[in-house]
Amino acid sequence: MIDFTLTDEQEALRDLVREFATREIAPVAPKLDEEQRHGEEIVEKYFEIGFLHYAVPEEYGGAGLGTLEGCLFNEEVGAACGGVACTLGGNTLGLTPLFIAGSDELKKELLPPHTEGPNLAAFCLTEAGAGSDAGSMRTTARLEGDEYVINGTKGFITNGSVASLYSVFAMEDPDAGNRGFSAFMVPAGTPGIKIGKKEDKMGQRTSDTREVSFEEVRIPARYRLGEGLDGFKIAMMTLDESRATVGAAAVGIARAALEVATKYAKERVQFGKPIAGHQAIQFMLADMAMKVNAGRHLCWHAAWLKDTGKGNTMESAMAKCFCGDIAMEVTTNAVQVLGGYGYMKDYPVEKYMRDAKLHQIYEGTNEIQRLVIARGLLG
Ligand SMILES: Cc1cc2nc3c(=O)[nH]c(=O)nc-3n(C[C@H](O)[C@H](O)[C@H](O)COP(=O)(O)OP(=O)(O)OC[C@H]3O[C@@H](n4cnc5c(N)ncnc54)[C@H](O)[C@@H]3O)c2cc1C
Structure with a gap:
């Protein structure tokens, strides 16, 4: 049976986001675009109406909604401003490695503080020399006692300067190529994280795009994601x-x-x-x-x-x-x-x-x- 009918709840949520995007995003989008600003006030308001962390499971403080709801919301936000959709979507993107591969303990540790406020996450995979070919990344992670030490520079990172939590991909075994890197969660504010200048972009100028460097950044070993799953x-x-x-x-x-x-x-x-x-x-x-x-x-x-x-x-x-x-x-x-x-x-x-x-x-x-x-x- 094929049914394209949204449930009453999905329609109501979609209408809420449409109304929000029409009222709060579309009118300010040209100015934000001109100023190349990601609009933290929009992020705050989106958080207040309960949509910023829509994809975070309920037990960790989010709304626990699915990918279809994500599509409904993103279409509405995208219609108002593609760059704002990128900023808000960047949050879900940055958290998804944790949803997929984080232990229950790690989710309990990192997600509730994140979902308590208008916090953004960022997904750090790309590097200057490793775009489509992620396996050629140079960022490294080495285990020292009960800590991982991360070194390297990620490029074109959405929410780079405004994220409070980064998912970071770093090579543990350079000889293994694609199979040699792992995923880590790195809280912003960890010593050694350096934020580069804002990229001056053609479009989606209402999203923040930066280089993010990690210089001897030490994180607890439990922040490595994925029992038996490679990065x-x-x-x-x-x-x-x-x-x-x-x-x-x-x-x-x-x-x-x-x-x-x-x-x-x-x-x-x-x-x-x-x-x-x-x-x-x-x-x-x-x-x-x-x-x-x-x-x-x-x-x-x-x-x-x-x-x-x-x-x-x-x-x-x-x-x-x-x-x-x-x-x-x-x-x-x-x-x-x-x-x-x-x-x-x-x-x-x-x-x-x-x-x-x-x-x-x-x-x-x-x-x-x-x-x-x-x-x-x-x-
Ligand atoms: C504004 C912006 C925001 C971004 N946000 C993020 C982010 O939040 N996190 C993140 O990790 N990354 C982010 N990226 C990086 C983005 O994912 C990469 O730019 C993209 O994957 C391409 O990599 P590249 O730019 O190095 O291009 P390259 O990989 O150098 O590709 C250049 C060209 O070669 C083509 N090409 C490469 N390999 C092949 C192949 N095997 N076959 C055919 N064609 C090929 C490509 O399609 C492209 O046309 C962002 C980029 C931009 C511009």
């Missing part, structure tokens, strides 16, 4: 979980662009009629609507697989890849529908287009997603 596995399982919700944020950006383009096409008159009366514009809008819907369904399916305990590696890669690509296409066409006005900052579509681009790059580029999908197909 690569934990990182890949984390990304399987997050890619559906990241795809949903891209759907949100595309949906917002479609809405602006549709409204504009009905109002803008050329050659004596609204441009919506020209078939070329109608076809563009029709294609945009088709892709937004298709993207949403891919995300929901990948989320449903996850929430019902089924494997979703290939489907979440499809959701992330397709939605990143259609967000880029739909926002580009929205600029086209608005003509020269679309190119100006007076309308939001140029920001949507800049924000959409990142969806083809982070959480694994879309080339890497295609490799994952091909691997799923070919075995």
